[in-house]
Amino acid sequence: MSAPRSECPINLTLEALGDRWSLIVVRDIMFGRFRHFRELQANSIEGIASNILADRLKRLVEAGLLTRADDPAHKQKQIYSLTEKAIQLLPLLVAMGAWGRRHMPAGRELSVRQELLEQGGPPLWDAFMDELRTLHLGAPAKGPSVLAQLQAAYEEAVATVAESARDSRETTR
């Protein structure tokens, strides 16, 4: 990062995070559990372009938010890990999601995990951050998986939406 324009903590955060794609990539690594370039690109719901993804991964490594290493499980693949600094972005991502859920036309399926995180509050965020430390920093596991809980709620919402779509097709038949 070049010299910051001010030492205001809000400005420094905005300068460190860069444009919106950087946080989208952090979100996908944090919530989607995607750790490889191809996975991140193939599963991007915003359809991130590969040159943008490559550039933002590089910037995130330079900013100390990600680390990159050879993946011992997949030869010729590089695995990305969140750093402690990036894991601590969770409350900020929850605040973004909370605002988006209230003020923007957010999709039902994509909002249920956000809803759970808001309801759970700081204790659930702490448990989730501990789980991310286990997954990304090799810290010992401390409790039940928050990611599994979030994923189950998401899958249930997807199933419910699919079911009600089927019901409404049957009603209009």
Added chain:
Amino acid sequence: MSAPRSECPINLTLEALGDRWSLIVVRDIMFGRFRHFRELQANSIEGIASNILADRLKRLVEAGLLTRADDPAHKQKQIYSLTEKAIQLLPLLVAMGAWGRRHMPAGRELSVRQELLEQGGPPLWDAFMDELRTLHLGAPAKGPSVLAQLQAAYEEAVATVAESARDSRETTR
């Protein structure tokens, strides 16, 4: 806003806010109490360029985060007001400041207000948002001014830093 790239609430928030300058402008209106174009430009600690300021004010009005009106107190001036949607960005700005204070080289004077907001937690944010509703939306005042409290803490920090700089000059004399 053109069609969003996804209905994820985090993505929708990032798309609505645009680049970092938009949030910097919201911050200055919210915390700095600046309501006119010239005030916002003259007091910008990041030295925002006037064309960027003009563009972001326009976008913020279009996004429903600001309203613009003739200022009854100053002929030929336009006054900007935060909308309810923008006032509800406070927790997100606090989360940004909290992260910046911990992970970036934030200045002491520019961090004390942030520190108070973190310590006060959601009850203080609610009181601050009520005060913003009074200032920007004409809602009746509900309690003592949070802005005055934040401003006093900031001025005290500025005075302390100035004093310790004077002390260290005297010591090294």
